[in-house]
Amino acid sequence: MPALNTDLAARLSRELERSVLRAKNGIRVVSGSGKPRLGATPKDVVWQRDRAELWRYRASAVRYQPPVLFVHSLVSRSYIMDLRPGSSTVEFLLDRGFDVSMLDWGVPDERDADNTIETYVDEYLPAALAALQSETGCDEVTLVGYCLGGTFATLYAAGEESHVRNLVLLASPLDYSEMGAMVAAVLDGRLDPDEIVDETGNVPADLLYAAFFMQAPTTEIARYAMLLENLWNDEFVDAWQAMAQWSREQVPFPGAAMRQVVEELVRRNTLMTGTMRLKGRTVDFTNVRANVLNAMAERDNVVPLAAAEPASRLVGDPDRRDELRLSGGHVTFFAGRYARAHTLPTLASWLVARSDELDPAKER
Amino acid sequence: MNATPPPKQPLWLQLILRFERAIGVPVESAVRSDKYFDLVAHANRTRARLAELTEGLTQEWLHVFNLPAGSDVRRLREQLARVERQLGELAKDLERGRDE
Numbered sequence: 001m002p003a004l005n006t007d008l009a010a011r012l013s014r015e016l017e018r019s020v021l022r023a024k025n026g027i028r029v030v031s032g033s034g035k036p037r038l039g040a041t042p043k044d045v046v047w048q049r050d051r052a053e054l055w056r057y058r059a060s061a062v063r064y065q066p067p068v069l070f071v072h073s074l075v076s077r078s079y080i081m082d083l084r085p086g087s088s089t090v091e092f093l094l095d096r097g098f099d100v101s102m103l104d105w106g107v108p109d110e111r112d113a114d115n116t117i118e119t120y121v122d123e124y125l126p127a128a129l130a131a132l133q134s135e136t137g138c139d140e141v142t143l144v145g146y147c148l149g150g151t152f153a154t155l156y157a158a159g160e161e162s163h164v165r166n167l168v169l170l171a172s173p174l175d176y177s178e179m180g181a182m183v184a185a186v187l188d189g190r191l192d193p194d195e196i197v198d199e200t201g202n203v204p205a206d207l208l209y210a211a212f213f214m215q216a217p218t219t220e221i222a223r224y225a226m227l228l229e230n231l232w233n234d235e236f237v238d239a240w241q242a243m244a245q246w247s248r249e250q251v252p253f254p255g256a257a258m259r260q261v262v263e264e265l266v267r268r269n270t271l272m273t274g275t276m277r278l279k280g281r282t283v284d285f286t287n288v289r290a291n292v293l294n295a296m297a298e299r300d301n302v303v304p305l306a307a308a309e310p311a312s313r314l315v316g317d318p319d320r321r322d323e324l325r326l327s328g329g330h331v332t333f334f335a336g337r338y339a340r341a342h343t344l345p346t347l348a349s350w351l352v353a354r355s356d357e358l359d360p361a362k363e364r
Numbered sequence: 365m366n367a368t369p370p371p372k373q374p375l376w377l378q379l380i381l382r383f384e385r386a387i388g389v390p391v392e393s394a395v396r397s398d399k400y401f402d403l404v405a406h407a408n409r410t411r412a413r414l415a416e417l418t419e420g421l422t423q424e425w426l427h428v429f430n431l432p433a434g435s436d437v438r439r440l441r442e443q444l445a446r447v448e449r450q451l452g453e454l455a456k457d458l459e460r461g462r463d464e
Contacts, residue, residue, distance in 0.1 A: 050452065110445030111452070123456075181396045190405040195412065199438045201445070214395050218388035225380040229373070 018232035025237045029227070035245065036238040039079030041090050043102070047131035051106025054128040056099075056135060057082075057090055062362045063097025064355040066140035066165050069132060070102045071125070073147035074257065075208050077249050078104040081146070083242050083335055092344045097361060098351065099136055103128050103149075107251045113201025115254040117261070121155045122279050129163075142166040142351060143290075147173070147303060147330070148261075151271070154315055155278060157288045166354050167290040168347065169311050170334050171303045175272050176265040178306035181215060183266045193259040202252035209250045215301050239336065247331075272310065288316035291354045295324040295343070297333035322350065 028034040047054035070090070072078035081102065082090040093100050103125065108115065133139060140163045145153030150172020157164040173179055177187070185191045198204045223240070230236035270276035276283040294311040296303075305325070312323040326333045326343055334343050373381070394400055423433040 110441055111448045113445065114449055184396070185401045185404055188401075190401050191408060195405075195408055199442070201442070216388065216392055217395065218384050218391050221384040221388075222381055225377055225384070229377050 021232040021234070025231045025234065029231075029237065029241065036084050036242050038084065038242055038245065039077075039082045040085055041082050041088060041094070046101070046135050047128050049124060049127060051108060051112060052124045052128070053104050053106060054131055055102045055104060056132070057094055057101065059094050059097075059099060059364055061097070062099040062364060063358055064352060065099065065136070065138045065358060065362075066142050066355065067099035067101060067132060067136045067138055068093055068142045068144060068351065069129070070100070071143055071145040071149040071153045072102065072104060073149045074105055074108075074120070075148065075250055075253055077246060077251065078102055080246050080331060080335055083246070084238060087239060087242075087336060087340065089334060089339070089344060092340065093348060093351075096348045096352070098348075098355075099138075099364075101132055105251075108202055108254045109252070110200045110202075113197075113255045116256045117152070117155070118279050119254075120257070121152050122159075125152065125156045126161075133163075139163050140165040142168065142355070144168040144170065145172055146170045146334075150311075151265075154285065154288065154311065155276070155283055157290050158283050158285055158315075159278075159281070160287070162289075164288070164290040166293070166351060167288060167316070168293045168295065168351075169308070169315075170295050171297055171300055171308055171330050172294075172311065173303045173307040174310045174314065175269065175307050176261075177269045177272070178304060179266070180301070180304050180307075182211065182302060183262075186262045187266055189267075193255070193262045197255040197258065198252075200252065201255040203255065203258050205250040205252050208253060209248060212247070212250070212302065243331070243336070285315045286317075290316060291320045291322075292316040293322045293324060293347070293350050295326065295334070295347070297326055297328045297330060299328060300330045300333070302330040324350075 042058040043055040044058065045053050046056045070078070070081050072081070082088045085091065090100050090102070105120070105124070129141060132141065143153040143157065143164050143166070145151070145168070147170070150169040151174065153164075153167060154169065154172065154174070156162055157167050176183060186193065186196075193203075196203050196207060223244075227237070227240050230240075264270045264276060268275070271283070274282070274284070292311070292315050294308065294315070296305055296308045298305065300308070309323075312321060315321070324343075324346060328338050328343075332338055334347075419433070419435055423435055426433040
């Protein structure tokens with residue numbers, strides 16, 4: 001009987017404590033206060049052009065080279081790779097001794113409306129890489145491209161003068177005809193790109209958010225229910241708020257690049273037919289000399305497996321290609337708790353095996 | 365290594381998650397249908413026509429009082445952006461010329 005009383009008292013005390021935490025975190029969520037710090041890993045801007053910036057994350061020592069450069073997508077904020085301390089892809093790789101940088105495209109405005117795919121692949125990317133080479137003193141690089149950033153990284157790596165040792169593609173589409181609901185409205189000509197650009201000449205961020213939201217509109221119910229159940233858990237609330245903020249913060253898509261994506265990548269599917277041309281060259285994926293890791297998420301409803309999978313067959317040398325199929329969705333497979341336990345250790349091991357170990361580690 | 369089993373979800377949460385899937389599956393199938401995309405295209409065109417109509421009306425009124433309308437400001441911003449893009453191109457050409 002005394003044991004039962006002690007157990008009951010312990011449960012009551014725990015519930016009381018959780019109720020206080022629920023009230024505190026409930027106010028925090030409703031008022032939008034106490035938001036977690038996002039993209040907080042210390043970094044330096046080492047190159048800048050127009051809105052694009054190259055960030056090099058600070059590290060005390062570097063154990064592996066070549067340096068790792070994240071090439072982010074055009075439609076979302078790059079801090080998803082550096083979400084929160086303890087839940088950051090960038091931090092994970094820094095801790096394992098990599099020299100990590102991020103190519104952030106910034107937030108496009110009227111001045112970027114004429115930016116095309118060439119602007120990103122043939123102008124910004126090579127210029128940022130030249131700056132990275134002079135910063136790190138290393139000629140080669142590991143490119144990690146996410147979503148459309150992966151497509152850009154592949155297009156760059158297929159160029160004659162690229163010095164890409166490793167190419168990691170995270171949920172990166174190659175077969176745009178398989179993009180499903182994301183492109184259905186423009187694929188059959190129901191909507192023309194000119195109808196979705198606003199007065200700035202870009203596709204507005206709100207429209208992009210709506211397109212992502214409408215992929216699975218009712219999941220918000222489940223997300224809020226999970227929040228309610230875990231409202232006592234500070235860590236859960238932090239992660240929930242971080243992800244909620246990121247998923248609402250889309251960025252405008254430059255109009256000219258959108259026209260090109262729709263006409264060439266979606267409607268003519270030039271990446272799959274081998275007819276994509278960039279600045280006078282025809283893109284040939286067999287030109288990619290890098291080791292290639294194609295990482296995909298099995299429950300990705302933004303870039304379905306069928307859209308990402310062709311990279312495993314078409315990009316680079318067949319002997320230097322690897323494929324990683326992971327559980328999770330478009331974001332959760334490389335960000336968050338699952339990623340920390342599964343994706344990131346696999347990614348780091350793959351990179352370690354294809355990088356040079358510096359002995360002793362290089363002080364920075 | 366023993367993995368800790370995930371904590372059991374309370375009944376109310378299980379019910380909500382089941383309800384969400386029960387309505388989510390048909391909703392997701394509806395928003396991936398041809399009808400939905402036709403509707404989106406139609407709604408987008410209607411919105412654009414309405415905006416154009418409202419803009420035309422308010423512009424006329426504002427111009428009566430010699431005031432600039434939103435469309436005037438937009439045109440100015442577009443012109444400025446075009447000038448800035450041309451300047452950027454010139455700067456790039458200069459840079460390339462210096463490199464050569």
